Amino acid sequence: MPGPHRYCVLTIVICLTSPYLSYAMSGHDMHHSEQKQEHAMVYNDAGMVMNHNDSDLPFDCKKISRDYAFTIHAGVAYARDFPGTVFGMDQREITVDPCSRITITFVNEDQVRHQWMLHGLPKYLYDQGMFTLEAMGEHTQSGTFIVPGDDKTYLVHCDLPQHMEKGMKGQLVVGRGSGDLWSIPGVSREFRQQNYLPGHAALIFLLAIMPGITASLIVFARCGKIKS
């Protein structure tokens, strides 16, 4: 593990090489049982790290281009600046070079679980294409991963039900990225937009029509006079 874990008392690494175990972990979905590569879930008192990788290079990288370290704070406190969200992170967009090695230190300031879960990594290196840090309430978790060489924007979120929907969403931009994702607080709007109209919106519309009609009538009347 890179860097000391403040809460790391007991660390157990279990490699899920058996297709049966992997099947059990993925519930009833059959196709994951076919994947036989190793992936590691590391459990510690702070929570769980999945698919930590500080040495295996993606196929399209000859060497590690650069090392990054980010500390990300999470909790309801970071939702305050974004109306209509409840959960949040202090950094919702991270930009890195292709083939770089990234160490995330995830500081959970709430008293409930949160996750920093990344999707879209190559599946030959990361089981289910994921890298995950899970931090128990008021705990800090860290881990490392290496990104491939192509320009791509990766989804980062907390997978607790409704946490992403209510604000815990971000993106990792590798190189020039591949376009912003939707509904990232401070970065992009939601795709399915709400109407924030007052209850008497129809009345307002009607009130606006009347001056419109009056103005038009006046203009038409004047024009008519000029001609005649």
Add this chain to the structure above:
Amino acid sequence: MSRNTWIWGTAIFVLLISFPPQWYPEPVRLQLAAWFGADAYRALPESAQPSAVKSEIACPEDVLGWREAQEIAGVQIRRSLNCVADDPYAVAAFVRGTNNIPQSVLMRSGLTQDAIVKGRDLDNDGDPDEIHIRLEVVELNGASPDTDNLTTQYAIAPGIKPGLWVFVPKMTGMATKNFESLQARSLLRLPSPVIRIEQGDHVFITLENSHYMPHTIHFHGVDHPFQDADGEGNDGVPLTSEVPVMPGQARTYDLQPRQAGTMFYHCHVQSHVHVMMGLQGLFIVEENRPNNWLQTLNIGAGQVRYPSVSVKENYDREYDLHYQDIDRDLNNRIQKTNDPRLVTKSLHRDYNITTASSEYFTLNGKSFPYTFRESLVIVKPNETIKLRIVNGGSSGIALHTHGHKATVTHRDGVPVQPNTGIVRDVFWIAPAQRLDVKLETTNDGLHSYGEGVWLLHDHQGKGVTTNGIGPGGNISAIVYESYLKDNGWPRTFGVSWDPYFSAAYYRKEVPVWQSYAENLSSEVTFDGWLILRLLGLGVAAGTIAALLILQFQGRRS
């Protein structure tokens, strides 16, 4: 004749001949019949061809072997005869405690190491008496800011996914079966889990509020102090004992129940809304016995796969039965908008429970036919079975046991007088009320009429429907093992169940007897001739109206 006269004449003629005869007043029709005789025969509209129904598999295969009797981490887990069983690894973790099992078992259970912590044996009788339970709050079938697909999906019946909030054990990893799937993991479901502790246990229950609204836990009927040792509120009632647990926060409740019995727990924040959203579960205090390791949680209620020592003394099997009803106008509000402020207002201000009615009726979080996958009361002759029943719904239920008269032993966790034990076949259960019922399968014409597949359901008509479509609702059955196939599905001799396993059936798209009486079942096609007449009538009336306006204008100028 002028052009106008021609148009007038044609329009009136078309108007008269296209006017449907069945719309004439009765005296006119009788007079016409007297003059011209009865109308000639014309065939009625054709019957519609029944559409093919795509059905789900009634009983999915038990690929993971969860139904088998098995020993995990030293816990002897009973066989589950129902088609769909609980995860035995979770059962083992609930019995031993997530702090006392091998890491491999813990991983397969999906729970965190601190989910169920079992501590010291306070009375030196061979079982742990310090129990620390951690619960989170999960939203099922919720909204997304980006798609119309619901999040963390859970179907109560084919195609029916009402918005729900539930207490769940603290777990690790993903909330869905995998990243590609939208289906909730098996630990995340309705109803909230049954909590089982022993009389005298020192129980800590930490509510880790992972949801975006404030919540609490109120222990209904369970012996607990109003305030804990530190003077903190311990009753879960925002009005009188404590400020609710806010999103992202946690609170630990502390109780040591002196009395045994079948009790209840639920959120007490805006309880007319939060309880009905699903934040409610059975809370069972078992009698104290030596070496009494308990299955601290029973996910989704149903069969208890590791019954307590005291239950085993008197009963062959034990089933937890949690009845609920759902007003979809309330529950689906969380799906209509993603902004928590709009959701909050919609649920707590716009919704008015005094004018509400329920459409969905569930047993252990499912409606028929899903109830038959996992909530059958499976029995053998000459057994004694313990049923612990709660009505978590908004109105009473009249539970009827076909083929059996059973005995109420406890009401609201308190034993009824031994000689006044009430033997009956309809059990009226008020909202939040619990009944302990002793079901005896002695074939004496009273307690049981013999082996079979005997329905078990609320006898109020609406309770056996899903939004008014039957069969649906909370229908389950008492099934004798001799009537059970190997896969846990009952051998039935009536109609095909295929239509009931389709979402189309509950969308009202399948004619009621389509599967067994095609000719009776068909819906009627349109009457094309009548539609043509209506079109003619409309055109003629329009022409006449136009002529009238032209004439009126002509007179003015």
